[in-house]
Amino acid sequence: xxxxxxxxxxxxxxxxxxxxxxxxxxxxxxxxxxxxxxxxxxxxxxxxxxxxxxxxxxxxxxxxxxxxxxxxxxxxxxxxxxxxxxxxxxxxxxxxxxxxxxxxxxxxxxxxxxxxxxxxxxxxxxxxxxxxxxxxxxxxxxxxxxxxxxxxxxxxxxxxxxxxxxxxxxxxxxxxxxxxxxxxxxxxxxxxxxxxxxxxxxxxxxxxxxxxxxxxxxxxxxxxxxxxxxxxxxxxxxxxxxxxxxxxxxxxxxxxxxxxxxxxxxxxxxxxxxxxxxxxxxxxxxxxxxxxxxxxxxxxxxxxxxxxxxxx
Amino acid sequence: xxxxxxxxxxxxxxxxxxxxxxxxxxxxxxxxxxxxxxxxxxxxxxxxxxxxxxxxxxxxxxxxxxxxxxxxxxxxxxxxxxxxxxxxxxxxxxxxxxxxxxxxxxxxxxxxxxxxxxxxxxxxxxxxxxxxxxxxxxxxxxxxxxxxxxxxxxxxxxxxxxxxxxxxxxxxxxxxxxxxxxxxxxxxxxxxxxxxxxxxxxxxxxxxxxxxxxxxxxxxxxxxxxxxxxxxxxxxxxxxxxxxxxxxxxxxxxxxxxxxxxxxxxxxxxxxxxxxxxxxxxxxxxxxxxxxxxxxxxxxxxxxxxxxxxxxxxxxxxxxxxxxxxxxxxxxxxxxxxxxxxxxxxx
Numbered sequence: 001x002x003x004x005x006x007x008x009x010x011x012x013x014x015x016x017x018x019x020x021x022x023x024x025x026x027x028x029x030x031x032x033x034x035x036x037x038x039x040x041x042x043x044x045x046x047x048x049x050x051x052x053x054x055x056x057x058x059x060x061x062x063x064x065x066x067x068x069x070x071x072x073x074x075x076x077x078x079x080x081x082x083x084x085x086x087x088x089x090x091x092x093x094x095x096x097x098x099x100x101x102x103x104x105x106x107x108x109x110x111x112x113x114x115x116x117x118x119x120x121x122x123x124x125x126x127x128x129x130x131x132x133x134x135x136x137x138x139x140x141x142x143x144x145x146x147x148x149x150x151x152x153x154x155x156x157x158x159x160x161x162x163x164x165x166x167x168x169x170x171x172x173x174x175x176x177x178x179x180x181x182x183x184x185x186x187x188x189x190x191x192x193x194x195x196x197x198x199x200x201x202x203x204x205x206x207x208x209x210x211x212x213x214x215x216x217x218x219x220x221x222x223x224x225x226x227x228x229x230x231x232x233x234x235x236x237x238x239x240x241x242x243x244x245x246x247x248x249x250x251x252x253x254x255x256x257x258x259x260x261x262x263x264x265x266x267x268x269x270x271x272x273x274x275x276x277x278x279x280x281x282x283x284x285x286x287x288x289x290x291x292x293x294x295x296x297x298x299x300x301x302x303x304x305x306x307x308x309x310x311x312x
Numbered sequence: 313x314x315x316x317x318x319x320x321x322x323x324x325x326x327x328x329x330x331x332x333x334x335x336x337x338x339x340x341x342x343x344x345x346x347x348x349x350x351x352x353x354x355x356x357x358x359x360x361x362x363x364x365x366x367x368x369x370x371x372x373x374x375x376x377x378x379x380x381x382x383x384x385x386x387x388x389x390x391x392x393x394x395x396x397x398x399x400x401x402x403x404x405x406x407x408x409x410x411x412x413x414x415x416x417x418x419x420x421x422x423x424x425x426x427x428x429x430x431x432x433x434x435x436x437x438x439x440x441x442x443x444x445x446x447x448x449x450x451x452x453x454x455x456x457x458x459x460x461x462x463x464x465x466x467x468x469x470x471x472x473x474x475x476x477x478x479x480x481x482x483x484x485x486x487x488x489x490x491x492x493x494x495x496x497x498x499x500x501x502x503x504x505x506x507x508x509x510x511x512x513x514x515x516x517x518x519x520x521x522x523x524x525x526x527x528x529x530x531x532x533x534x535x536x537x538x539x540x541x542x543x544x545x546x547x548x549x550x551x552x553x554x555x556x557x558x559x560x561x562x563x564x565x566x567x568x569x570x571x572x573x574x575x576x577x578x579x580x581x582x583x584x585x586x587x588x589x590x591x592x593x594x595x596x597x598x599x600x601x602x603x604x605x606x607x608x609x610x611x612x613x614x615x616x617x618x619x620x621x622x623x624x625x626x627x628x629x630x631x632x633x634x635x636x637x638x639x640x641x642x643x644x645x646x647x648x649x650x651x652x653x654x655x656x657x658x659x
Binding site: 075076077078079080082146147150151154162163164165243244247248249250251259261265268269270272273274275 | 371372373374375377378464466471472473474481495496497498499500501502503504506507508509510514517518521522
C-alpha cells in the first residue's frame, strides 16, 4: 500500500543528488505519515473491540447466573442479590424518548429560524449562545435541575410532580442538553441547500412554510436525522445530570412522571461500592447500554441510507 | 481481569503520586468516604509531629475492601464491618476507628424544627410507603401535643451505595420485621417509596426543597448545616435527641469484647440515653503482611490517633472510640505478623 509511493531511484536520474535526496526524504515522510494515520484509525477499532470484549467477559457471571430474569425482574436490590435491568432499561429509553420529543421540534425550529428568517445582525450572536449551551458541563444541568427545575415543577403541577424529580423531569433536562447539538447540526445542513433552490421556490410564489416544508426539509432529511441521532446518543448515555433529577427508584414504575432510574445513573450510583455479582451485574448493564446505543446508531444509518438514496 | 487492571492502574498512580512526597514515608490506605474528613485531619497533625504522611484514597468502602484484598494498600477502611468468615477467608482483621451517628431530618411546614418524635417501626413504615401523610395516627400518637398538618410525606433516601444506607437500613431491619423481609439491609437497597438523592448534600437539598420531606444524613453533615432533626424512641423506649452525648451513650453500651472479628453494628443499642442509629467505621489490615515496616508505620499512626485524635474528631462531629476499646484494639494488633513470623506491633 504505502510502498507504491516510494519513488524509484532510476526515474530520478536526471536530477541532482541534493534534489533526489530531498524528494526521497519527502517520500519516506509520506510513507510514515500514512502508516501513522492507519495506526491511529486502527487503534480506535482495537480499543472498541477491547471494551466490548472486557464488558462481555466481566458481565458473563451475572448474565449466566440470572439469565432471562435479568431482563424481566422488576427491581434492582443489590442487598438481596436480585438484579433486574428492566427499571433501568425502561428509564433510559423513556427519558431519551421524552427528550427527543421535546428537543426535535424546538431544535428544527431554531435551525430554520436561524437560516431562513433571522436578521443578519442576530444570526451570529444567537448561534454562539446556542453553541455555548452545548459547552455547559452536565453536572451544572444536574444541579440546576435539582435546585430550580424540580421545585418549579412541584410548585406548578403538584399532582403530577409530587417530588419534582422523576423520569419526565430527567427527560426535560435531557432535552435542554441535546437541543444545542441537534440545532447546530440542523443549521449546518440546512445551510447547504443552494440559495438558488430557495429563490426559485419563492419565485414560484411559495410561502415560507411551503419552502421549508417542500424544498428545504426534503433535501436535507438525511443530515437532520444525523443530528437527531447525535442528540439521542448523548441522551442515552448522559449520567450526571440524570442522576440528580431522575429519583433513583430501583423498582419499576411504568409511568411517565414517576420516580425511576436509567442505566447510566444506576451504574454511576453503585459502581464504586460494588463487588462480586453486583459489579458483574452493573457491567452487564453497561453492555446493554452499549448495545442499545449501537442499535440506535445502526437504525439511524439505515434511515439515512434510505433517505439519501431517494433524494440523491 | 478487570480487577487486576484497576489494581495495577491505581497502584501505579499511587507510586507516581507518592514519588513526589517521599515514597517510603507515606502510609497508604483506601476506602470509606464517611471518616475521610477526620482521617485527613489526623493525618495532617500526625505529619507535623512525625514527618510521616498518609496517602488515603476515599474511594468508598467497597473499593477499600477490594484494595486491601488485592494488597495494593497497607490498610483498607470500610463503614460496614466484614463478617468473621469474610475476614478469615481473606486473612484480614478489622477494628473500629471512629464512630458517627445517622440522623433523620425533616421539612414540614407547620411543624416546629427539632420537636418531632418518631419511633423505629413508624420510620420503617414511612420508608415503605405505608404511612403517607404527616397527620397519620401512628405519628400523632408519638406527638400528642402537636397539631400535625395534612401534608403528603416524601421519604428521601441516599441513591448511591454508602455506609449511611447500611446503618439506616440495618436499624430499620432490626426494629421492623416487615422492613427486614421486604427491603432488607445493605449499602444499596431497592426502596419501595420515595426519592433517591445523591450524597448527603443531595438529600439535604431535596429535603429543603420539598414540603413534607423526611430523609437521613450523617450527623456531622446535619450539625454543620442546621437541619431540623427527628427525635427517636430507642430500645429502652425513651425519646432521645441526636447529639454527641447520645452517640457516646450508644457506644458505651457496645460489647466489643464478645463480638467475633469485632463485627458489631451499633444500631438499636440498649441504654436510656442511647441514640439508636450509631455506627463505627472500620480499618482492615492483613494478618500476614509482606512489608512489616509499612504495617508498623500504619499501626503507629492509629495508636497515635487513639491517643491524640479525640478532640479533633469531636470538633468534626465524629464520636471517638472509648479508651477501653482502643486498648482492646491495641492488644489485637499482636495478631499482625511480618514475613519472619514476628509480631509487627510492639508496645
